[in-house]
Amino acid sequence: MKTLDISSNYLTTQNIQEFATFLTGNTSIETLNFASNYLKDNALEKFFEALKANKTLTSLDLRQNYFKPEYFKLLAEALKINKTLKKLFIADDSAFKSAEQELVSKAIAERGVELQVL
Numbered sequence: 284m285k286t287l288d289i290s291s292n293y294l295t296t297q298n299i300q301e302f303a304t305f306l307t308g309n310t311s312i313e314t315l316n317f318a319s320n321y322l323k324d325n326a327l328e329k330f331f332e333a334l335k336a337n338k339t340l341t342s343l344d345l346r347q348n349y350f351k352p353e354y355f356k357l358l359a360e361a362l363k364i365n366k367t368l369k370k371l372f373i374a375d376d377s378a379f380k381s382a383e384q385e386l387v388s389k390a391i392a393e394r395g396v397e398l399q400v401l
Contacts, residue, residue: 288316290344299326303333306340313339318372319347327354334361334368342370349374359386362394370397 294302299322306312322330327350334340345358362368371391391398 284311286314286316287312290316290318290320292320294320294322294326296326300329303329306330306333307336309337309339311339314342315340316344317348318344322348322350328357331357331361334358335364337365338367340365340368342372343368344372346372346374355387359390362387362390362396366394368394368396370399372399 289302292298299320303326306315322345331354334343362371373387388398390396
């Protein structure tokens with residue numbers, strides 16, 4: 284399986300943490316649609332840590348998750364370490380229009396990742 288769409292599942296913190304464990308060791312998923320899950324902030328730390336370790340994901344959709352601005356810092360850190368991600372989709376919401384957008388944009392520019400704010 285190369286593509287996994289688990290959008291609109293309203294995942295719990297436990298679901299997200301379990302998925303993060305899977306993502307760390309993933310060797311096949313290249314495209315992940317994680318949109319519209321309204322991710323909880325406390326689960327995002329583990330998810331972004333898993334993103335750092337993942338070596339196969341090339342496209343990630345995080346639209347409509349509305350996490351707090353400070354979690355964009357964690358995303359930026361993950362993007363600096365993850366070398367395989369090429370496309371990132373983020374919702375055009377007020378949180379992303381903050382100063383943290385600059386951090387993510389800079390991390391993306393340094394790596395040549397295509398960012399789509401929709």
